[in-house]
Amino acid sequence: MISPGLADALEGWLTHLGSLDNASDATVTAYRGDVLGFLEFIQGHLGHATGTAIIAEITLRDMRAWMAHERGRGLGARSLARALSSVKGFTRWLASRDGFEPTAILSARSPKYRRKLPRPLSVDAAHALLETVEMQAREPWVAARDVAVVTLLWGCGLRISEALGLTGAQADPGTALRIVGKGGKERVVPVLPAARDAVRAYVCACPFDLPTDAPLFRGVRGGKLNPRIVAKTMEQTRLQLGLPASATPHALRHSFATHLLGAGGDLRTIQELLGHNSLSTTQAYTAVDTARLMEVYERAHPRG
Known part of the structure; x- marks a missing residue:
């Protein structure tokens, strides 16, 4: 006390x-x-x-x-x-x-520790996951829902809480989504055609009404979709594909950032898209990109 x-x-x-x-x-x-x-x-x-x-x-x-x-x-x-x-x-x-x-x-010094690097999926693995995730569902509308959620995580870099926090007002996301992230911080993220189409397909298949002020993504009984269900679906998918245990819903957000960086995206823009308060948080993806480059180098130039 x-x-x-x-x-x-x-x-x-x-x-x-x-x-x-x-x-x-x-x-x-x-x-x-x-x-x-x-x-x-x-x-x-x-x-x-x-x-x-x-x-x-x-x-x-x-x-x-x-x-x-x-x-x-x-x-x-x-x-x-x-x-x-x-x-x-x-x-x-x-x-x-x-x-x-x-x-x-x-003036007390913080203990030193090695920051864990994000563990993103490769582009091919992410594509395979999107193509396989719908196979885990028994009902077509659930399959469409899972594809929509996973596509938003990878295609827009959303946190799972942000994706499941969308409401019926975003049933037709258009070209951009306004996201309220950690600490109530707002950001606008572009929506790729694939993500927009996936959400629309889910909305058309969903058997429940989706009022503008109610959750967009629903569980099988009509309530708000539980993030544990998404995690379980990802687990089943990665086991089917032989992906590592690090292939979680949050890994798709890491993959979004790493793939953007690899395609030439600048850190400031990626910081804004992810909603990071500090650029130092986003800079972790530079280390990931460098680590992958070194892996390619080692394979191309093995030590004799």
Whole structure:
């Protein structure tokens, strides 16, 4: 248990994130867990509970003790880096509100970790998946639905939550879709003819009414399509094709970006299409492209 003062401060920061920074519910929940764990440790580590004033007393040594504690309980470098980022965000907000110097906390170095590269499908594998995914369904309209969803993921670079968040108002997507992504951030993505045709085919085959304010993609009982169903369909398809376990719905979004980059697309445009806040996130696809180039080089010039 943390002191009432710390609890109030934490909730104040989380409210700020949700209302002013448009952070998603999942993001707010993750931040709450990160900072709450930190505050519980610091309160016990320093041996007293004096409300928010305890934050101003924290030294770099205290920060190192917390990080060592987290690593000791099995937290990986990537998760610890995220937790430290959350703690720094909370501290900046609190320091601005209460007027203290947060240098010790903000100067704590994030643990180094190797960022996992996206694992996209090859163009041929993506085409094969699109051609095979409809075979997993027993009913023609379900097959059309699955093809439409998968085509949107690869052809428009949508997250699965974004594709399943479409409503009947997008039943005829036209040449572009306005997507509301993470944190309520809007972007416009072009819709290729293949994706537009796939959505229209699904709408024509769907046995349920699709009002403009209701979900576009439906489950077999008429409710909103569950993302687990899409994941299961992808799993069955990749097993049939012999694709790796990394061939998930999200891998199609990675494939969209990597294939665009390979075709000469620039990073800024791809960043906008994906809805990334930071260009550094999009730059991961450059590493993927380079890694593939090296694989081709190694095959063409084997070491003797």
